[in-house]
Amino acid sequence: RIACVDPAVCQAVCKQNSCADIAFPTLMLELMPVGVRGLMLSVMMSALISSLTSIFNSSSTIFTIDIWRRVRKNATEVELMIVGRMCVLALVAVGIVWIPVLQSVTNLVNYTQGVTSFLAPPICAVYVLAIFWKRTNEKGAFWGLMIGLCVGLIRFGWEYSYKNYPCGEQYKDQKPDIISKIHYLHFGILLFVIVVAATVAISLLTAPIDDVHLERLTYWDRFSTKQRIDISEVEEEEKPVAKSVEDCEAYQDRGIYYIRFSMFLGSDTLSWYKTAFQWICGIEKMSKEHHMTDAEMRAIEEKHTSIYESMTGRWVLNINAILLVTVASFVIGFFA
Template identity: 35%
Template structure:
C-alpha cells in the first residue's frame, strides 16, 4: 500500500466537516413537520419521481457497494456488475406487475401486505427476517465499510468507535424526522456521491494509462460479464437464476428500498422514480466497477481487495478533491444507514407495536419509531466486529447471506400476486421448507464444505423448493377467501384497463415506453462487455 495513505490536509478535513454538519442540519430541518405516522414513516405519501429515483440510488449505493464493487472487480473481474444492471430488469418487472398492487393496498410495510394476502404469522416472520437482515447485512456491512475507510485516516481509533460515530451522525436526523428527513438528505447525497465517483474514475483511468490501456492490460476473463458455468465467482447459470432472485427481494420486497416507493404521491411517480433509479444504476460500471479494474494495473499487489477504493482516493486524488470524494463516500454511508434505520424502525412500530396495540396514538407511534432507531444504532455497531471476521470481501458477505435467507420470501410474493389459489397453508409450508433447506444448505456449503454448490445456485434451489411447497400445500387445502385475493393480485383485466388509459398519454410519460428504452440500453451495455 502506498505510504502516507489516509493523511488529510486541512482543506480536505474542512470540506468533510462542513459536509457532515450541513447534512445533519438539513436532515434536522426537514424533520420539523413529521407529526403523524404517515408523515414520519412514509413522508406523507407525497414524494415525486426525481426524489424517489435519487433516494433509491442513495439508499442502494452504500460504502459496502463502493468498496465491494471496486474490490470484487480487482479480485475477480467486472462480473460483479451483473448485480447492478440486473436492477434495471427487476425494476421494470416491479413497475409492470408488483407496484400497482402494492400501492393500491395502501400498506405501510411489505410484511403488512403479506398479512393481507395470507395471515399475521407470515407478516411477523417476514418482518423479523427483514429487521435481522437490515441490521446484520445492510447496516453493519455499511458501517464496517465506512469504518475501514476512516480507519486509514484515524489509524489509532478503534474500528467500532469509528462505526459508532458514523451511526450516530446518520441516526440523529433519522430518529428526529423519519422518512421525510431521510429523503431530503438522500437527494443531496446522491448528487454528491455521483460527482465524487466521477473524480475517482477519471483519476484511476488516467493513472492506469487511459481506457485502451485498461481494456488491453487487464486479463480478458476479468473484463467479461458472462462467465462459464464452472466459474467460482459468478457463473452464467447463477446470473440467470440466482441474481434475479436476490434482485427481486432487494428491489421489490425489501422495506429498506420499497419504502421510498410507498411514499409516492401516485402510481405514475412511483413508476417513473423506480425506472429513473434503474437508469442511474447503469453508469455504475464506469464509475465504481471499472476503477477497480484499473487498480489491477496501478496496484497489482494490494494485501486486501477491500482496500482498492480507499487506496485510489488517498493515493491518486489531489488536495481538495480528496475532501469532496470522502464527503461523497460519507454521503453513501449516511444515506444507506439512515435508510435501514428508518425502515427497521417502521417494521418494529407498524408490524409489531401497532399490530398488537391498534389503539396506540399517532404521537406514540412516532416516539416508538425514534426510540427503535436509537436501539438499532447500538445493535448495528455491535455487529461490526462480526462482519470484520466473517469474510474476505464485503460483497461476498452481502450476497451470500441474502442467498440463503430470501428465496422463500420471493416465492411467497410471486405466488401470492400471480396465483389466486395460493393460501395460508401454502405460505406457511413455503416458509418452513425454506428455513429448513436454507439452514441445511448454508451449513453444508458455507460452514462444513460438504456440499459443493455456488451460493447463487443454492438460492435458486431454495426458491424452487419453497415455491413447490407453496403450490402443493395450497392445492391440498381449501382455497383462500376471495377477499384475500380481490385487490391483492395482478390481473390481466387491470393490465388491459391500464393499456387503454396509457393511449392518451404522451410517449415520454408512458412508463412502458420508458421501460422498453431502459431494457434496450441495458442490453447494449451487457452485449458490449459480454
C-alpha cells in the first residue's frame, strides 16, 4: 500500500499520487507492538517539546538581551523577565497562525530542510569566519547576516508563493527556472558563498578589531596566555557621564518607570493580584544584590576563560567521540 507505483492506487489509498507521507504513521500504528508504539510516541513528543522549548528560550533571550536592552537601557531584571515571557507568548501565537501554511505543504521534511537552507548558511558563514579569520569585525558580521537573511527570505517567499505539487504532478509546476532548477541545498551553498563574500568585503572596508580584544577567541590564538580586554568594558568607559543638573534630571525622568515598577513588586507584603502577577510571570522576590569583590570577579573570569581539561576527561571524551562516530558511520553505511 505504501510502496504503490500506480498513481491511481495511491490516489485511492491516501488521496494523492504518493503515499510516502503515511509510511511512518502506518509503521507506528499498524506494525509496531503496543509497548514499542507508546515508546515511539513518547520519544517523538519529548523531542518535539525539547526542540520547541529551546527555540522559544533562545529567541526570547535574543530579543530581550540584544534588542530590548538597547531600547530600554535601564531595564530591571523583573522587566526583562516579563518581556521574555511575553516574547514566548508572541512566538506561540505566530506558530499557531503559521499552521495553515504548513497544512498546504505536500512534504514537511522538504519544507523543514528548505527553510533551514534559507536561514542557516548565513549564521554558519559568519561563525566560521569569526573563528578562523581575525579580520572579521562587528559591522562585517552584522551586514553579512542581514544580506544573507534578506536573500534567504526572498527565496523562501518566492518559492512558496507557488503551489507545490506532489510526486507525479510536477508537470503542473509553474515555478521559474531559478527556483525549480536550483535545489534548496544547492541554494544553501550559494547563499553561504554570498554571505562570506559580503562579510569579507565589509570587514575589509571598515576598521578592524584590536588584537587585545581577540585573545583566545579565534582558532589560531586559542592557547594564548595574554590578557583579553573586553570591548564592552572599553565602551562602558567611553560613555558620557552627567555633567550638569539637567542631565541628572533627564536620567531620573527616564528611570521613573523602573522605580515605579520596582515599587509595584518590591513591597514586603504583596496583595493577591501582585502575587498572582508574579506567579504568572515566574518572578520571585529579588534578593539584595551581592557586590562581588575583585578577587571573586577574577576567579570567575579565569574559570570562564580557561581551556584546561583534565587528562581523564580528555580520554573519556575522545573515546566516546570515536565510538559515536563509528556507530553512526556503521548505521549510515548499513541502512543507506
